[in-house]
Amino acid sequence: MIRLVLLGGPGSGKGTQADVLKKKYALVKLSTGDLLRQEIAKNSELGKQAKSFMNKGELVSDAIMIGILEHITADFEAKGQGYILDGFPRTVPQAEALLSMLGKQGVTLSTALLIDVPEEELVRRLSSRWTCVxxxxxVGYPxxxxxxxxxxxxxGELYQREDDKRETILNRMSVYKKNTEPLIAYFREKKMLERVDGFGTFEEISGRILDLFAKKNIR
Ligand SMILES: [Zn+2]
Structure with missing residues (x-):
C-alpha cells in the first residue's frame, strides 16, 4: 500500500504527476483544503473546531489537521487504500506530527518524493504567461x-498580469523555499526522501517517477 508525500515548487508539475500516480496505482489524492471542507460539512467535532479557526481568519491548527487525517487514513488502512498527501505537510512540525500519526497506525510513509526543478527554471516557467488586453x-513564451x-x-496586444510577473514569482518562490527547504532536509535525514529530476517533458518526468517506484519496489 502506497502512502506518499509529494514535494515540489510551484510550477514543478507536481499536480499533474500526482494524477499519473493516482491512476497508475489507484490512489486517492488527499488535499487538505477538500478534507477541511468535508469535515465542516459533516459538522463533526473536528469540523466545528476547524470552522471556528477559519471564522477568526486563522489557519487551522496542525492538531486539528492531523486529527482529520487520522480518521481518514485509519479508514484507508482498513480498506488497503493507498493515498497521496497534497499540500500537507508544509512545515517540519507538521511532518513530525504526520510520522508520529503513521507510527501509531503501525505504518510509515512509502516515500516523500521531491520533483526537483532548479529555482531559475521554475521562475522561467511561471513567468512565461502573457495575456491579451x-x-x-x-499564451506561454518560456x-x-x-x-x-x-x-x-x-x-490584440499582450501584457503580463501582476501574478505572472517575474518579481511576483520570485516572492512566491522565496516563501516556498523558506518553508520547504527545512522539510526536504527533514525527510532526507529520515532517509525517506527520493528525488526525481524535474527537467524535461511531462512524459520524461513521469517515466522517471515510475522507474523509481519500480526500482524501490514502491507499490
Ligand atoms: Zn486576443
Whole structure:
C-alpha cells in the first residue's frame, strides 16, 4: 500500500504527476483544503473546531489537521487504500506530527518524493504567461515573448498580469523555499526522501517517477 508525500515548487508539475500516480496505482489524492471542507460539512467535532479557526481568519491548527487525517487514513488502512498527501505537510512540525500519526497506525510513509526543478527554471516557467488586453486569451513564451508578438485569437496586444510577473514569482518562490527547504532536509535525514529530476517533458518526468517506484519496489 502506497502512502506518499509529494514535494515540489510551484510550477514543478507536481499536480499533474500526482494524477499519473493516482491512476497508475489507484490512489486517492488527499488535499487538505477538500478534507477541511468535508469535515465542516459533516459538522463533526473536528469540523466545528476547524470552522471556528477559519471564522477568526486563522489557519487551522496542525492538531486539528492531523486529527482529520487520522480518521481518514485509519479508514484507508482498513480498506488497503493507498493515498497521496497534497499540500500537507508544509512545515517540519507538521511532518513530525504526520510520522508520529503513521507510527501509531503501525505504518510509515512509502516515500516523500521531491520533483526537483532548479529555482531559475521554475521562475522561467511561471513567468512565461502573457495575456491579451482585448480578449484575455493567454499564451506561454518560456523563452521570452518574441518582439512584436500579438494575440493569435484577435491580434490584440499582450501584457503580463501582476501574478505572472517575474518579481511576483520570485516572492512566491522565496516563501516556498523558506518553508520547504527545512522539510526536504527533514525527510532526507529520515532517509525517506527520493528525488526525481524535474527537467524535461511531462512524459520524461513521469517515466522517471515510475522507474523509481519500480526500482524501490514502491507499490
Ligand atoms: Zn486576443
Amino acid at each position: 482585448r480578449c484575455s486569451a493567454t 523563452d521570452g515573448k518574441p518582439e512584436g508578438a500579438v494575440c493569435a485569437q484577435c491580434g
